[in-house]
Amino acid sequence: MSKKSRNICIDIDGTMIDPYFFIPYLNELTGENVKKDEYTSIDWNDTYGPQYQNIYENFDMEYSHIYKEASLLDGAKEVVDKLLKNGDEVYYVTARSKDIDEITKSWIESQGLDSSRVYSLSGNSGKVKMAEKLNCDYFIEDDPNNVKSLLKAGYKVVLMDTNYNKEVLEEIEDNFESTYKSADYSNKLCYSDKNIKNMLNNIKNNLIRVNNWKEIGFKLKV
Numbered sequence: 420m421s422k423k424s425r426n427i428c429i430d431i432d433g434t435m436i437d438p439y440f441f442i443p444y445l446n447e448l449t450g451e452n453v454k455k456d457e458y459t460s461i462d463w464n465d466t467y468g469p470q471y472q473n474i475y476e477n478f479d480m481e482y483s484h485i486y487k488e489a490s491l492l493d494g495a496k497e498v499v500d501k502l503l504k505n506g507d508e509v510y511y512v513t514a515r516s517k518d519i520d521e522i523t524k525s526w527i528e529s530q531g532l533d534s535s536r537v538y539s540l541s542g543n544s545g546k547v548k549m550a551e552k553l554n555c556d557y558f559i560e561d562d563p564n565n566v567k568s569l570l571k572a573g574y575k576v577v578l579m580d581t582n583y584n585k586e587v588l589e590e591i592e593d594n595f596e597s598t599y600k601s602a603d604y605s606n607k608l609c610y611s612d613k614n615i616k617n618m619l620n621n622i623k624n625n626l627i628r629v630n631n632w633k634e635i636g637f638k639l640k641v
Contacts, residue, residue, distance in 0.1 A: 424506040425556040427639070428549070429499075431513040431523070433461070433561035436489040438581040444485050448474050461562055461583045479516040486515070486522055491530050494632030499532060501641035510536045510553050514543045514562070547572045559635060563587050566626075567594075575625045577635055588626065592619060 429435060439455050445463065446452055449471050460466050463475050474482075502509050511532070515523050517539045524534035538549055546565050550558055550572070558569050559577040563584040569576050570591065578584060627638050 422506065424508060425502075425639075426508045426510070426554050427502055428510050428512045428553055428555045428558045430558075430560045430562065430565070431511055431515070431527075433581065434559055434579050435491055435495050435511075437492060438561055438579065438583075440489055441485070444482070445474075448482070456582065459582045461564075479519050483519045483522050486519065487526060489526065492632055494636065496531060498632050498636040498639070498641065501636060502639065505641050507641075508553075509533075510538060510555075512538045512546060512549050512553075512558075513540065514546070514565075515539050515541075517541045543568075547574075550574050557639065563590070567591055570622045570625055573621075573625070575627070577627045577629060577638060579635075580628050580630050588623060591622060 432440070439458055442453055442455065442458060445467060449467050451467055453466060458466055464472070499509055511523075511527060513523060518541075520537070520539040523539055524537050527537055528534045538553075540546065540549060543562060543565050546558075546560075547568050549555075550569060555574055557575045557577055559579065560566050560569065561579040561581055561584060563586075566576050566578055566584065566587050567590060570587075578587065629635050629638060
């Protein structure tokens with residue numbers, strides 16, 4: 420009996436490339452001197468301050484050359500190659516702007532990967548929908564907001580551990596509690612202690628935290 424192939428969705432920035440790759444570039448652009456251990460929020464408004472909002476909003480277009488200078492994290496290509504050899508389908512799902520889709524695809528090609536599998540979403544809001552469209556079995560991701568959305572939607576997430584995603588499960592639990600407290604009586608039936616516990620257990624079981632691509636390969640059994 421042939422083994423069922425899996426659909427693996429992989430984020431690019433912070434997952435295939437170093438989560439702290441942008442720090443030296445942002446430091447140069449802002450004049451700040453943020454260190455790696457201070458990079459505790461993926462929201463640049465928190466990390467660098469809202470006074471540089473114009474840089475953030477136009478980053479993909481005005482500083483697109485930066486993306487060309489990125490390198491794959493150690494082991495990333497080897498794991499992708501093993502997944503493909505294993506018969507799995509691999510898709511690169513990024514929040515990067517569609518306006519720089521060709522730059523992203525060109526970079527993927529330069530790494531020896533298949534650029535036809537790139538999906539540029541112009542923001543994070545479409546990741547759950549794309550996971551649904553691609554019938555995703557595992558989503559490899561670093562962004563805590565995407566991770567929370569994917570977990571709540573029932574997807575298995577392989578989380579690349581970073582300074583800025585340490586509290587994912589705690590934040591989900593807090594969200595469930597606040598939702599329950601603010602719900603009207605009829606809706607509270609859906610948020611009983613037992614239901615909340617079951618939902619949180621499912622979410623915990625669907626979250627796989629890793630430190631590197633070697634661990635990703637091990638967790639995905641390739």
